[in-house]
Amino acid sequence: MSSEEGGVTDVGNPTSVTLRCSFCGTLNKVDLRRAADRPKCGDCTKPMLLDRPVKVGQDDFDRTVLESDAPVLVDFYADWCAPCKMVAPLIDEIAHDQIGKMLVAKVDTDAAPDVAMRYSIRSIPTLIVFDGGEELERSMGFEPERVRALVDKVVA
Numbered sequence: 001m002s003s004e005e006g007g008v009t010d011v012g013n014p015t016s017v018t019l020r021c022s023f024c025g026t027l028n029k030v031d032l033r034r035a036a037d038r039p040k041c042g043d044c045t046k047p048m049l050l051d052r053p054v055k056v057g058q059d060d061f062d063r064t065v066l067e068s069d070a071p072v073l074v075d076f077y078a079d080w081c082a083p084c085k086m087v088a089p090l091i092d093e094i095a096h097d098q099i100g101k102m103l104v105a106k107v108d109t110d111a112a113p114d115v116a117m118r119y120s121i122r123s124i125p126t127l128i129v130f131d132g133g134e135e136l137e138r139s140m141g142f143e144p145e146r147v148r149a150l151v152d153k154v155v156a
């Protein structure tokens with residue numbers, strides 16, 4: 001499946017991501033550049049929704065976020081967190097505006113405590129930009145201008 005053995009980058013498909021279908025839960029490989037073609041789940045044939053943040057959990061974080069060929073913005077949040085609700089529209093807007101260029105994901109820290117611990121999430125909301133499986137930068141709290149600047153930098 002991986003075509004990056006020996007450090008050879010597959011330049012033909014630089015925006016491939018593995019996403020869980022929000023309907024049936026099957027992991028699908030999706031080319032973000034083809035988002036406008038409304039890719040469908042290979043299993044249940046329902047649409048893969050790419051114009052909004054995708055929910056990522058403990059079991060698919062590595063495959064979806066760390067193995068993504070495209071940069072990923074991850075929103076670490078919790079349902080009970082009031083400032084997280086201020087960040088949510090910003091995340092929705094970025095997912096919509098950057099469709100095809102980056103993946104926007106949400107991690108519920110209550111449902112994924114191991115992931116939150118791995119990235120030392122001490123307060124929420126925390127937004128982290130990943131590229132090539134590495135954390136590039138993070139923003140804590142509600143910092144829309146900083147987050148937009150980070151996104152512009154990583155998709156440029």
Ligand SMILES: [Zn+2]
Nearest residue numbers: 021024041044
């Ligand atoms: Zn499906």
